[in-house]
Amino acid sequence: xQSVAQPEDQVNVAEGNPLTVKCTYSVSGNPYLFxxxxxxxxxxxxxxxxxxxxxxxxxxxxxxxxxNKSQTSFHLKKPSAxxxxxxxxxxxxxxxARNQGGKLIFGQGTELSVKP
Amino acid sequence: DAGVIQSPRHEVTEMGxxxxxxxxxxxxxxxxxxxxxxMMRGLELLIYFNNNVPxxxxxxxxxxxxxxxxxxxxxxxxxxxxxxxxxxxxxxASSSSLTGGLETQYFGPGTxxxxx
Numbered sequence: 449x450q451s452v453a454q455p456e457d458q459v460n461v462a463e464g465n466p467l468t469v470k471c472t473y474s475v476s477g478n479p480y481l482f483x484x485x486x487x488x489x490x491x492x493x494x495x496x497x498x499x500x501x502x503x504x505x506x507x508x509x510x511x512x513x514x515x516n517k518s519q520t521s522f523h524l525k526k527p528s529a530x531x532x533x534x535x536x537x538x539x540x541x542x543x544x545a546r547n548q549g550g551k552l553i554f555g556q557g558t559e560l561s562v563k564p
Numbered sequence: 565d566a567g568v569i570q571s572p573r574h575e576v577t578e579m580g581x582x583x584x585x586x587x588x589x590x591x592x593x594x595x596x597x598x599x600x601x602x603m604m605r606g607l608e609l610l611i612y613f614n615n616n617v618p619x620x621x622x623x624x625x626x627x628x629x630x631x632x633x634x635x636x637x638x639x640x641x642x643x644x645x646x647x648x649x650x651x652x653x654x655x656x657a658s659s660s661s662l663t664g665g666l667e668t669q670y671f672g673p674g675t676x677x678x679x680x
Contacts, residue, residue, distance in 0.1 A: 480667055491568070491655050491671030492607075538607065542667055551620060552667055556606045 450475050452541045454555035461529045461562050469524040469558045471539030481522040482540040482552060483513055492538060498522060509533070529562045536560075568672035570656050576678045582644040585675045588637055589658030597669060598631055598641050599655040607655075613639065614661075646679045653677070 451474045461467045473479055480499050484492040496507025503515040513524045524537060536559050540552040569588040577583055589596050597612040611621040616633045624631070628647070633639040643650055653676050657669040 482667060484669075489673075491657070491673050492669070493671070494668050497668065540667075551609065551612060552669070554607045554609075 450541060450543045450553045452539050452553055452555040454537075454539055454558045456558050457556075458559045458561065461560070463531050463562050463564050464528050467526050467529040467533070467560065467562070469537050469539075469560060471522045471524065471555060472520050473522060473539075473541045474520065475541060475543040477543050479522075480542040481513070481515060482542075483507065483511070483522075483524050484538045484540060484554075486536040486538065486557070488535075495524070495537075529560075531562050531564055534560055534562045568656055568658055568670055570654075570672035570675050572675060573673060574676045574678075576680065577646055578680050579647055580645045581679075582642065583646045583650075583677060583679075585641040585643075585654050585656075585677070587639045587641070587656030587672060589639070589656070590660075590670055591637065592663075593658035593660045593670075594636075595659045595661065595669075596633060596639050597657040597659075598639070599657065599671075600652045601655060601674070602652045610641070643677075646677075648679045651677055651679050 453472050455470055482497045483495040485495050486492045495511055496505050498505045498515045506512045511526050513522055515522050536557045538557050539555040542552050571586045594615050598610040601607045610623045611631045613633045631641045653674045655671050655674045657671040659669045
């Protein structure tokens with residue numbers, strides 16, 4: 449079965465410090481991995497995705513994520529956090545081995561709070 | 565493009581009433597998704613369509629929920645009769661299998677539903 453886990457409900461970071469939001473996954477085939485962000489009272493916005501190729505993926509707003517196959521992880525990172533990065537972050541996965549169209553499995557979300 | 569459009573943005577109704585949520589996907593997108601978001605259950609996929617055809621409705625909670633997509637530019641999610649436990653934010657999202665990848669979903673602003 450496919451699944452994705454975000455082990456932290458909340459991450460607190462001081463502005464200017466690096467941030468990491470964790471995600472681990474489980475699929476039977478090769479994973480397609482995604483990060484989405486949700487600002488208050490808004491829909492989710494696509495940040496970045498990993499399909500194949502370089503394990504380090506760069507996305508919007510200075511975010512990047514590193515695919516680690518041995519650890520089945522896809523952690524989201526940013527070298528220097530901004531207060532405006534405060535939001536809810538979702539990791540999502542799709543199993544490339546299964547024909548499920550565009551269906552994604554989303555994690556429960558991690559609330560990122562960046563304090564000045 | 566105006567993005568995914570949802571209406572109404574807010575809906576307050578009484579238990580037992582019929583509720584209809586509406587969605588206009590991004591023009592040219594061939595996939596449409598309906599999600600429900602609550603604090604307790606997180607983000608749940610209810611149903612998705614490809615080229616106006618329902619592909620997977622396994623997430624529809626019960627027979628009180630129904631969704632239609634009569635054409636490429638319009639979809640509805642109907643709850644009849646509504647119950648207080650249906651209170652949630654309902655999101656519509658669309659994606660294109662031709663541009664950006666069908667897993668890159670564009671979300672609407674959501675409809676916040678409160679059933680009293």
